[in-house]
Amino acid sequence: MKHEIEKDRAKTLSFASPLLQQQRKIPRKVTTMNALLGYRILAEIYESPNSLVYRGxxxxxxxxxxxxxxxxxxPTPEEIIxxxxxxxxxxxxxxxxxxxAYSLEKYQNSLVIIFEDFG
Structure with a gap:
C-alpha cells in the first residue's frame, strides 16, 4: 500500500510546480462559465474548507x-493523493x-469526483 501511495505521489507531482505551490491558496467557486465539460451545474449544495459540492x-x-x-x-500533491x-x-x-462514485475527472489544475445523486 505504501509503495502504491509513493507511486501515486510521483505521478501527482506534475500538478504542483513551485509556482503552483505559491498560488494554491486561491479559493474558487465553480460557475457555469468554468464548469466541468459534459456536466451542467444546477446548484451549490455544500461548502467546506476542503471541498465544494454541487448538484448537476x-x-x-x-x-x-x-x-x-x-x-x-x-491543491498540494498530498491533497490530490x-x-x-x-x-x-x-x-x-x-x-x-x-x-x-461514478468517476474521477481532471478539472483545471485539480480533480472532481462524480457521485450518484440519490436525493
Whole structure:
C-alpha cells in the first residue's frame, strides 16, 4: 500500500510546480462559465474548507449527479493523493445505501469526483 501511495505521489507531482505551490491558496467557486465539460451545474449544495459540492446533470445521458471539487485551485500533491484514495475507496464499496462514485475527472489544475445523486 505504501509503495502504491509513493507511486501515486510521483505521478501527482506534475500538478504542483513551485509556482503552483505559491498560488494554491486561491479559493474558487465553480460557475457555469468554468464548469466541468459534459456536466451542467444546477446548484451549490455544500461548502467546506476542503471541498465544494454541487448538484448537476451529466449531459450525455441526462443523469443527475453530485460533483465534489477540491476547494483550492492549486491543491498540494498530498491533497490530490487523498482525493484519489477517497474515490478508490468509495468506488469499490458496492453496498446498498452507500453513494456510488461514478468517476474521477481532471478539472483545471485539480480533480472532481462524480457521485450518484440519490436525493
Amino acid at each position: 446533470i451529466r449531459e450525455k445521458d441526462n443523469q443527475a449527479v453530485i460533483l465534489k471539487f477540491l476547494r483550492e485551485e492549486y 487523498r482525493y484519489k484514495q477517497e474515490y478508490k475507496i468509495t468506488h469499490n464499496l458496492n453496498l446498498e445505501g452507500v453513494v456510488k
